[in-house]
Amino acid sequence: MLVRVSTRLPAPAGVVWDTVQRTDTLRYVTRGLLGFRLEGDAPERLAEGETYRMRLLFFGLLPAWRHEIRVVRLDDAHREIRTEEHGGPVRTWRHRIAVDDEGWGSTRYLDEIEIAAGVATPFVWVYTQLFYRYRQRRWRRLARRIGSE
Numbered sequence: 001m002l003v004r005v006s007t008r009l010p011a012p013a014g015v016v017w018d019t020v021q022r023t024d025t026l027r028y029v030t031r032g033l034l035g036f037r038l039e040g041d042a043p044e045r046l047a048e049g050e051t052y053r054m055r056l057l058f059f060g061l062l063p064a065w066r067h068e069i070r071v072v073r074l075d076d077a078h079r080e081i082r083t084e085e086h087g088g089p090v091r092t093w094r095h096r097i098a099v100d101d102e103g104w105g106s107t108r109y110l111d112e113i114e115i116a117a118g119v120a121t122p123f124v125w126v127y128t129q130l131f132y133r134y135r136q137r138r139w140r141r142l143a144r145r146i147g148s149e
Helices: 013-020 023-030 118-147
Strands: 002-009 034-038 051-058 062-075 080-087 090-103 106-116
Touching: 002 118, 013 090, 013 106, 013 118, 023 034, 023 118, 106 118
Parallel strands: none
Antiparallel strands: 002 106, 034 051, 051 062, 062 080, 080 090, 090 106
């Protein structure tokens, strides 16, 4: 199943692109619904070809399953990140983030997620819809701050 959620951010695409690659940004946009503890040292930025292993924490507190994120593409020219992820009931979680310049200091931000979780797929799909809408609301708040710097 596919989830596709897009929003307009009030910040320049170059600034959004730089911000999307930071691990502290991931912590910020997921805070409240989901937290994580990385195994090993937390990098400052995501890197193509790297795999990150973590323990998910629902609402930042309740331990969930181990999750793995592999960055398969980090394309500066097209401002696109692609990851392949899995953990717990989720066998496939392919995430694409795209950052597109809309001009006049505005950016189109897209999350596109392909999900496979067996019989749990419909439930994971509903959660994903809610989670990414929440993330994008947090992104809009962050973009107002970084867009004015």
